[in-house]
Amino acid sequence: MSIVRDNLMTRKGYTPYCGNEHCRLNMPRTRYISGQFQCGCGWRSSFEAEFITTYEAKWVDPAPQPREVGNE
Numbered sequence: 001m002s003i004v005r006d007n008l009m010t011r012k013g014y015t016p017y018c019g020n021e022h023c024r025l026n027m028p029r030t031r032y033i034s035g036q037f038q039c040g041c042g043w044r045s046s047f048e049a050e051f052i053t054t055y056e057a058k059w060v061d062p063a064p065q066p067r068e069v070g071n072e
Ligand SMILES: [Zn+2]
Pocket: 018, 019, 020, 023, 024, 025, 026, 027, 028, 039, 040, 041, 042, 043
């Protein structure tokens, strides 16, 4: 299991950084949206469904975003 996946399964609220090396937002941490982790630049992660199912089962509320500052 990768470090990112390990963190996802053990650290509540953890999200990976954007994986777009040309991210116009300087590769911030992503947000969990509709079954994948998504960046404001449009990048989405590509975890397989099996992992996402396990992830969602682990965290009933998988998307706390206390660090997010924006205009939402
Ligand atoms: Zn991005």
